Amino acid sequence: MKLSSLISEGMVLQRETTNTIWGKEAKGDVTVTLLDGAKELAKVKGTASDDGSFELQLPEMKAGGPYVLEIKDDLSKIVLNEVCVGDVFLLAGQSNMEIPVSRTLDLERKTVSKIHNELIRHFEVPKTPRFDGPTEDIYEGIWKKATQENLYPFSAVGFFFAELVNKNQGVPVGLIQTAVGGIQIEALIPEEKLLKEGERLIKEAVARGEDPDTDDLVFPNHYGKFSYKKLIDFDKDEEKVKARIAEDERRTAEHLKKIDEGDIGVTGDFAKRTTLFDEGETPQYISVPGRWENLKENGFLENLRGSVWVLKRFEVPDEYVGKEARLVLGTIIDADETYINGVEIGRTEYRYPPRRYPIPVGILKKQNTLVVRIKIFARAGGFVDAMPYYVDLLDDHFIPLVGKYEFKVGVNVNPNPDKAENFPDGTFFMFRPCGMYNNMIHPLRRMSLKGMLFYQGESNTMYYNEYDSLMRLMASSIRECFNNPQLKMAFVELPYYGEEDDERGSGNWDKLRLAQEKARNIPDSVLVDIYDLGFRYELHPQNKRAVAERLYREFSKLLYS
Incomplete structure (x- = not known):
């Protein structure tokens, strides 16, 4: 007998409704029993189908636990504890729902370090798309309790929301995490419904005089109303997908090799220097933080694609020499390798994560040299404004790292200084239509839910015109999938971000918000405004507790009124 990984030790069943227990490869009669010690709280019996599959419905139950769930057939018994x-x-959604608790520690370190709550459980669905049809079940993943050992990879928004539910409602909370960074909403809609919607959108576009023959396969990570069928047909062809992935990997490796082999900082061992400049050279300096697109005195940096090295010296008080510390380097565009006194203390391969690197014991001296190698793939590089830059000495003492840095170009692989040629972009198949619905939503359909939290839209801002109808279609599709037409949903409206004015204007993010506003009247749902919780230069703000508090304040009225 085999059970879905969702039906496993530590799971949370939904109170005050029926719950399906299912499996396969069972023999004969199947009995499911929920036990509180020796006391039977619920018991159901049935018979496995000829193919060994079974589905049994536990009756409605009040909140409680932990309990023991026993599933028994004619030949075996499975015992699940801590249910x-x-x-x-x-x-559901993209990165701002996915971002883990570990990415909020600038704000939450002391609070989170004290958390131990075994009544909050988190199940992360494996992040793999499928394009040839829906997956029936999943057999990977486990339920984890909110302990210090497990907590830090949990969805931050989800966990802080669960804390409020647990505190205010006094019940255990289960979180099923399906969010994937960067996905567009079309990834969460089933094929048949999305193709039908695409046909409708094409007719509308033609009526507006737009060209229906746009081929977005040229831009493999973005697709609009004309490309659904093309992309789905392409993605169903395994040989084409394998060839595309191989080509992406080849181009990426070739580009990175060109940067590494041509970088004078690699051959010259800049990481171990105390200055980037040889005797007789005139030092050049740059201010941190700052994007290099506005660097007038060194304007070539705006279009540089390759690597730049920066260096700063700093002094540590005697009592901290040799002790453990932490380096906080804001956010860097794009990738970085970071060294203190010639020792690599961290690296990040893309632009979005905050740079928070532990400085091990024995690294810090009285006089120290920080060297950062920055690799620039697309857009102007630099250190993002309005972010923290300092050495944290771990006892509320900080050494600021803003100000003047030496800088030197390692290599520029862009042959045209007047025009940027970006790093060859890969094909992120996880973002493509229907793939995450098929493999991350459909296999969950037998689970009983209290509600859904949805935070997405950033990756659809290029195609805001369709978002209203796609949001409605996604909501109705998920309700149909879970056979729950009244499944309650909370949608997070996009916060302030980017090159907008402080007041709401007419940018793509604003237009996407307007589309979200149009969907406000989806039945049994709330739209949660977090505009004021955004930051101009931070796509992934750390203030997820504030987002969760806003979510709970609005959603609890619908859930628990």
Whole structure:
């Protein structure tokens, strides 16, 4: 007998409704029993189908636990411990829902370090797309309790929301995490429905005089109303997908090799220097933070694609020499390798994560040299404004690292200084239509839920005109998938971000918000405004507790009124 990984030790069942227990390869009669010690709380019996599959419905139960769930057939028995009954929430969307608790520690370190709550459970669905049809079940993943050992990879928005549910409602909480960074909403809609919607959108576009023959396969990570069928047909062809992935990997490796082999900082061992300049050279300096697109005195940096080295010296008080510390380097565009006194203390391969690197014991001296190698793939590089830059000495003492840095170009692989030629972009198949619905949503359909939290839209801002109808279609599709037409949903409206004015204007993010506003009247849902919680230069703000508080304030009225 085999069970879905969702039906496993530590799971949370939804209170006050029926719950399906399912499996396969069972023999004969199947009995499912929920036990509180020796006391039977619920018991159901049935018979496995000829193919060994079974589905049994546990009756409605009040919140409680932990309990023991026994599943027995004619030949075997499976015992699942630590099963609770409470409220179960589906988490969906992209990176701002996915971002883990570990990415909030600038704000939450002391609070999170004290958390131990075994009544909050988190299940992360494996992140793999599928394009040839829906997956029936999943057999990877486990339920984890909110302990210090497990907590830090949990969805931050989901966890802080669960804390409020647990505190205010007094029930265990289960979180099923399906969010994937960067996905567009079309990835969460089933094929048949999306193709039908695409046909409707094409007719509307033609009526507006737009060209229906746009081929967005040229831009493999973005697709609009004309490309759904083309992309789906392409993605169903395994040989084409394998060839595309191989070509992407080849181009990426070739480009990175060109940067590494041509970088004078690699051959000259800049990482171990105390200055980037040889005797007789005139030092050049740059201010941190700052994007290099506005660097008038060194304007070539705006179009540089390759690598730049920067260096700063700093002094540490005697009592901290040799001690453990932490380097906080804001956010860097794009990748970085970071060294202190010639020792690499961290690296990040893309632009979005905050740079937070532990400085091990024995690294810090009285006089120290920080060297950062920055690799620039697309757009102007630099250190993002309005971010923290300092050495944290771990006892509320900080050494600021803003100000003047030496800088030197390692290599420029862009042959045209007057025009940027970006790093060859890869094909992110996880973002493509229907793939995440097929493999991350459909296999969950037998689970009973209290509600869904949805935070997405950033990757659809290029195609805001369609978002209203796609948001409605996504909501109705998920409700149909879970056979729950009244499944309650909370949608997070995009916050302030980017090159907008402080007041709401007419940028793409604003237009996407307007589309979200149009969907406000989706039945049994709330739209949560977090505009004021955004930051101009931070796509992934750390203030996820504030987002969760806003979510709970609005959603609880619908859930628990």
